[in-house]
Structure formats: C-alpha cells, structure tokens
Amino acid sequence: MQFSRRGLLIGTLAGGGLAIGYLLRPRQFSLPLNAGRGEVAFDAWIKIAGDGVITVAVPQLEMGQGITTLIPQIVAEELGADWRQLAVESTPVSAHYANLPLAARWAELWMPVLAGLAEDQESPVTRRWAQDNRFMATADGMSLAAYEGPARAAAASARAMLSQAAAAQWDIGWEECTARDGFILHGDKRLSFASLSEKAVGFDPPETPPLRPAAATEAPGKFQDGTPPDRPRLDLPAKVDGSYLFSGDVRLPGMVYAAIRHGPIGKTELAHFDEPAAKEERGYISLVRGKDWLAAVAETGWAAERVLREAGAVFKSSARAESGRIEDALDRSLKSAEGQRVHETGDPNEVLDKDFSLVVRYEVAPALHATVETASATARLADGMLELWIATQAPEAARKAAGDAVGLDVRDVVLYPMPAGGSFDRRLEHGHAVEAAIIAKQTGRPVQLTWSRWQEHVAGLPRTPVGALLGAKTTLEGDITGWRARLALPATTHEFGRRLFGAQSAQEAMAASSGETDRLAMEGSVPPYAITHMAIEHLPTDIGLPTARMRGNAHGYTAFFNESFVDELAHAGHREPLSFRMAMLGGEPRLAECLQKVATLAGWGGGGDNSGQGLACHIIGDTESGGRIAAVATARRDEGGVRVDSISAVVDIGRIVNVDIARQQVEGGLIFGIGLALGSGVAYDEGLPLNGRLAGLNLPLLADCPEVEVEFIESDAPATDPGELGVAVAAPAIANALFSATGLRFRRLPLLSEGL
Numbered sequence: 001m002q003f004s005r006r007g008l009l010i011g012t013l014a015g016g017g018l019a020i021g022y023l024l025r026p027r028q029f030s031l032p033l034n035a036g037r038g039e040v041a042f043d044a045w046i047k048i049a050g051d052g053v054i055t056v057a058v059p060q061l062e063m064g065q066g067i068t069t070l071i072p073q074i075v076a077e078e079l080g081a082d083w084r085q086l087a088v089e090s091t092p093v094s095a096h097y098a099n100l101p102l103a104a105r106w107a108e109l110w111m112p113v114l115a116g117l118a119e120d121q122e123s124p125v126t127r128r129w130a131q132d133n134r135f136m137a138t139a140d141g142m143s144l145a146a147y148e149g150p151a152r153a154a155a156a157s158a159r160a161m162l163s164q165a166a167a168a169q170w171d172i173g174w175e176e177c178t179a180r181d182g183f184i185l186h187g188d189k190r191l192s193f194a195s196l197s198e199k200a201v202g203f204d205p206p207e208t209p210p211l212r213p214a215a216a217t218e219a220p221g222k223f224q225d226g227t228p229p230d231r232p233r234l235d236l237p238a239k240v241d242g243s244y245l246f247s248g249d250v251r252l253p254g255m256v257y258a259a260i261r262h263g264p265i266g267k268t269e270l271a272h273f274d275e276p277a278a279k280e281e282r283g284y285i286s287l288v289r290g291k292d293w294l295a296a297v298a299e300t301g302w303a304a305e306r307v308l309r310e311a312g313a314v315f316k317s318s319a320r321a322e323s324g325r326i327e328d329a330l331d332r333s334l335k336s337a338e339g340q341r342v343h344e345t346g347d348p349n350e351v352l353d354k355d356f357s358l359v360v361r362y363e364v365a366p367a368l369h370a371t372v373e374t375a376s377a378t379a380r381l382a383d384g385m386l387e388l389w390i391a392t393q394a395p396e397a398a399r400k401a402a403g404d405a406v407g408l409d410v411r412d413v414v415l416y417p418m419p420a421g422g423s424f425d426r427r428l429e430h431g432h433a434v435e436a437a438i439i440a441k442q443t444g445r446p447v448q449l450t451w452s453r454w455q456e457h458v459a460g461l462p463r464t465p466v467g468a469l470l471g472a473k474t475t476l477e478g479d480i481t482g483w484r485a486r487l488a489l490p491a492t493t494h495e496f497g498r499r500l501f502g503a504q505s506a507q508e509a510m511a512a513s514s515g516e517t518d519r520l521a522m523e524g525s526v527p528p529y530a531i532t533h534m535a536i537e538h539l540p541t542d543i544g545l546p547t548a549r550m551r552g553n554a555h556g557y558t559a560f561f562n563e564s565f566v567d568e569l570a571h572a573g574h575r576e577p578l579s580f581r582m583a584m585l586g587g588e589p590r591l592a593e594c595l596q597k598v599a600t601l602a603g604w605g606g607g608g609d610n611s612g613q614g615l616a617c618h619i620i621g622d623t624e625s626g627g628r629i630a631a632v633a634t635a636r637r638d639e640g641g642v643r644v645d646s647i648s649a650v651v652d653i654g655r656i657v658n659v660d661i662a663r664q665q666v667e668g669g670l671i672f673g674i675g676l677a678l679g680s681g682v683a684y685d686e687g688l689p690l691n692g693r694l695a696g697l698n699l700p701l702l703a704d705c706p707e708v709e710v711e712f713i714e715s716d717a718p719a720t721d722p723g724e725l726g727v728a729v730a731a732p733a734i735a736n737a738l739f740s741a742t743g744l745r746f747r748r749l750p751l752l753s754e755g756l
Helices: 003-013 017-024 067-079 100-105 124-132 143-170 193-200 236-241 275-279 301-311 323-336 348-352 395-405 431-443 453-459 492-502 506-512 555-572 577-582 589-602 659-678 725-742
Strands: 039-041 046-049 054-058 086-090 178-180 183-186 189-192 256-262 267-272 284-289 293-298 314-318 340-345 358-364 376-382 385-390 413-417 447-450 466-474 480-489 533-540 613-620 627-638 641-652 707-712
Touching: 039 193, 046 143, 046 193, 054 067, 067 086, 067 143, 100 124, 100 143, 143 178, 143 183, 143 189, 143 193, 183 193, 189 193, 256 301, 256 431, 256 453, 275 284, 275 301, 284 301, 284 431, 293 301, 293 431, 323 358, 323 466, 323 480, 323 533, 348 466, 348 480, 348 533, 358 555, 376 431, 385 395, 385 431, 395 413, 395 431, 431 447, 466 555, 480 555, 492 506, 555 577, 555 613, 555 725, 577 589, 577 613, 589 613, 589 627, 589 641, 589 707, 613 725, 627 725, 641 659, 641 725, 659 707, 659 725
Parallel strands: 054 086, 256 447, 385 413, 480 533, 641 707
Antiparallel strands: 039 046, 046 054, 178 183, 183 189, 256 293, 267 314, 284 293, 340 533, 358 466, 376 385, 376 447, 466 480, 613 627, 627 641
16 A cells, blocks of 8 residues: 555646656666676676576566576577576566566555556556566566566567677678577578677667567477477476575575564464573574564574473464354355445346345365465675565565664665575565564574474465355256355455555554455456356455465455356256356357367266266456366265366466476466365464464375376467466366265365365
8 A cells, every 4th residue: 555656646636747747757777687797788688698698587486387487488589599598587676677467457455546547557657656666576477468578578679789799790781680599690600699799788779679470489289298398497407406595595604593483363462481491492592572473593493493482472462363253254244244246247136136046155264375485584684784585476565564674774675586485475475574684683693584384374374264155047947047146255355455565464454454345356256157147246254364365366266166156057957067068158269168178188978977077167367368277177085085086177378488387387276276175274263273284284295196187279369377277176176076976065165174
C-alpha cells in the first residue's frame, strides 16, 4: 500500500497535465551491470568478455524453475551466440528490470484506490510505480511475459552493434552481416564476438532493434524417447557437483550463527526467558529479543539451538489460531454470509434462486509450503551499510523492510541475490531478512540466521483454508443450465499485499483486510465450460490465521472444487465424464484438444467399472494467452492410504521456449499437486501447528511417485508459464480416480483427512 504514491497520483490527477507530465517524463537509470576486467557491458542485459564468454543478466529468483536458463536461451538465440559460451549473473535491484506485467496484475494490492488505472502493463501509472519501487518480484509465472521482450531487444541491439563493428572492418553495410555461433559472418569472412566487443560498444544501436523473424522456440515433437535437449540447463552441473551456493552456504569472516524461536500465531509478545541459564552453554555469544521472537547467537548453529533451549522463551498471547475456530468461521459463512459476487453469466438470479439439482460442499485445510531449504539469511552491518545474502522473490521489499528495521535508508542496503532451494511462493515473505538485520545490529558481527524446520512451520504462513458450496441446475438429460459457487475464505491476497507493499505485520494486515472482496483469491473459480447461467461469490471470512501465497495459489483449490463437482454432475446424470466435459467445450477448442489427447495417452476407459481412473482439466490465464492442461490419474486405496499409480497430462502452453524445462515444470507441478492432494495440510492448536516435521506432512517420497507422462501440443499462441498447471489438476484428478476405485467421494483436501 504505497499511500504516498497513491496520494500523489490522486492529487495530481485533479491538475490533469501535471499528472501526465509527471508520469511521462523521460527517465534515466544507471546501468546495473558492472563490467569486470576484459569485459564489455552492452546494456542492462549482456556482457561480452575477451575470452568469448557472454554473461546474461537474470533479474528473477532461481528457485528450481529454470529461469537462469530460459532468459540466457532467449538472448543466445536472438544474439546468435554459442550456448557453450553462456554464463549467468543474478542482477542487483534496478529499475531497468521492473516487472510490468506482474505490477499490472497486482495493481489492486499496491494501489487499492483507482486500481483500474494500473491494470494495463503499458499504463504510465504502472511503469512509473514499478520503476520507482524497483519492482522485480518473481511470481505468478510472469517471468517470460516480463523479460522475454526486453532481453530479445537487448540481444538484437548488441547483434547490430557487433555487425556494425565487423562491417566497418570489411567496408560493407552492416545489414549484410549475419550472426551465428558467436561469430559475425559475411561470405567466407568471420569475426568472433569477443574480438569485436570493445569496438562494438562505440556504435549506436538502431532505434528499433532488428529482431529475428521468430522468437526462441522448440518443437515438443523433437524431444521424444530421451532425446537430449539442445539447451541443457546452465545451473545443472553446479547443482550436481555441489558447488551451487544457496543462502545457507554463505561464509563471511568473523561470522556467527543465530537460531530463533517465534511465538504462537496470534497477538503475541515475548514475556520472559532465562538468560543466566543460556549463558552457561558453550559457544554462547548473546540473546537478541524481538517483539514476538527470541534469537540466540553462538559460535555454531548447533550451539545457538542449545542456547535457545536453555533460554526457555515464554510468550504471552491472545486470539491464538485454532483449527476448530477456523472451521466454525468457514461453516458460519457458508450457511449465513451474504456473498460478494465476483462473476456472473446470463441471469443467475432467475435460475439459481430456485431448487438446485445437486448441491455439494468441499473443504480445503491450511497447507504448508514444505520447502527443501528453510528460511536462511546472512547479514552484515558495518559503516552505515547493511549487506544481505538471501533468496527472495521480492528483493526491493526485502531491502526496504530490513533497512527500516535497523534505521537505514533503502539506498544503504545491499542485497546479494541467492537462489532458493524451492520456494513455492514462500520467499515472497521476508521476515527472516528483517530478523537477521536486527540480530546483526545488536551483535555487531556478521550473522547467519537459519530457521529450524519447526520454526518454518510456526512462522511460515500457510495457504488459506477454504470452504466451498457448489450448486447446479441440470436438465433431465443431465446438462448443466445453472451453476453457483460460494467460496468462504479470508481476503488472503490482500493480506499478502499489505505485508509486501504496506510493511504491515501479519496481524495488522489480517485486520485491515477483514471483509474485503478478493478477486485474486478467487482465480480459477469460473469453470471453462459453456454454462448459460452462472454466479461466483466470495464470502469474506475472518479466521484468525494469517495466510500467504503458495504455488498454484487460488487455482490449487478452485480447480479441485470445479472438476470434482463436474465429475459428480456427470455421474449423477449417468454421463461418461469425458464426453460430458467435451459437450460443454465448444468455445474452448484448445482445452478440448488437451482432453481428447490425454484420453488417448492414458488409455481412458470411461472412469467406470472400478477402473481407478479420474479426469480433470483446467485453464490458468485468459483465453488468448492462458495455459491449458488435462490429466488422467490412476489411483487406489491401499494399506498406506492412497496410492497414485500413474498420471498422464497433455498441456497447451503456446510457444515453448525450452521443452525440457517445460516438462520438468509440469512434472514437478503434478508431484507438488499430489503432495497437496494427499498431504501438506496443517492443523493449529493454541496458535501452534500440530506438526513440526516434513515427515509428518505425508508428502510423496520417491517410492510414492507415480509414473508420469507429459505431452505438449504444438502451438503458436503466446508462451505461457507451465509451472502451476500441474498443481491445479492433480487433486481433482486423484479425487475422481478414488471415486472410480472405491465409489466414495472425498471432498476435503488433503484427501482422506475426513476419514471414510
């Protein structure tokens, strides 16, 4: 909530020309790439060294999704570089890398008043805000949408400059030159990029970058039967040999280690602790007290944990999160609350106020992110400068929050971006960075703070719980004529926005968001089917539990509701689930194609006769640029609970930049979705999670992972991020498969959590 920016905008709008002049004023930013010895920086994206190495800037967090390969691949193909000479550099925070599509998508979070002015990424309001706030967040699959265009333009400009340098030597027109495999070519003459780079930076690039006719793309049919990728991941070798450094691997001279205890979720304060007992532990350095946390600093991380144990922190709190109260609140909303309509089609009031043919209730429990790497931050405060080594999806917000915590302007905070060992949107939060900064200030030494797994569960906010009531009106033949969905949940995205942009605490953000309609928290609730009358309603519910973003976000529960309900309607009308869906997809041929092909891929048998097969499909995004997926899961009950034997998926994500990475993302999303379907849920008692270990989350082990088949549809539609599609369809496909196998409907996530 940038209230000063909003106030400036509103105030200047009254003056008309003054506002426009402010927003459109040309701006200059210093180049963020520093050229090292023997290197030449062409712009904010590319450096070329004398030994031929081409370094590409990546302004997004690498958290396993492969962005440190995708952006270099885009540059390499546009520039004409040899892939073997590509290197990557994580960028510092800079206005050059403002993420405009994500800023537009989240407009209602940072500008809640007049958000419509900023919902277009081309809006001068959006650009001005994103640049002023150096908004480089990595989220919602916006990386390609935000950075493919600028990266291509930079590469095309650099190629033109290199061509001009070569043409000057050959006394020809630069347009006659071509670039391939790291060389500028003309006939039988060639010069390497490395030999031309120093002269090339002296030329001016064309006003319009001379882009190649086609953007980077790979045909999925080319990579069948284990064919190796043309562009293998750049981060893979270092991850295999262990040299890839994460935030917990940072080591600084004189560095000490910190462990932390957070109080229960609620209105909490640290009451007291036993400092004399803590001082008796070997390696003790100090204790640092926060409002609702206590940290121990010691010579080793193990010693810091022992010190904390002896300190015995005691917290006093009220309004502690309780699962019973959460479920009661959702239940009351579903039974009595007046919904706030976020979507309607046709005349839903005329049709849906009458008796429904089928009404079903679904529930989703809070879910934990379960990242492999727990929160870790290294901080050094010296000479009025704070340095941070952290993995963060929102670097500027982390800088500002940490600086504010120790009384420094954001200009005096240096952030060294580190990769994340999985994030799933967990690293959109930056409480650990703030804590590390405070501890470094109090201790006077560089400090590395690492949360234990228990603290990750205590202080890492979960995905929101949801209660849903879905009703449908059908004809005698079972065709759907009316659809109504009522979803009870807090304004979870608004809470997140107030924490990220308004620097509010979790409790403050939760209170300020009470009662608000949250459209981002309802994404995916409109099914892709042609239904004449439809109403979708949000029932804002106060649950007393702060909640956060998670991979898949709203689609992780809305797809479960919709596709489970469609399956129930098909069986209630004695209709075959595939043909039932296909009959309603006349306006969605791309999704229909996904369904047809996955039926063939999986050997779909109709989902009957106890086959254990279940079907689901979903769209993420709009009609033009959204991604589509259809999946068939085969599942059964066994002595260990649920066994998913196989899952097949057909995906349409438009143009594919890197097939291997796209496949990894869909496969990973499906496995993550299986984890959400069968585990990841958490219950709270007295403000504390009842499970503090990964082993207690019922996540799929390697032995539990099913056979996974993924096929892509070749398409020239705009490229779409595939990372969250698999998350959305896994749970409903498995739930529908379990119905086929057992005849029982499981309507709560995690599945089987309500018993039999």
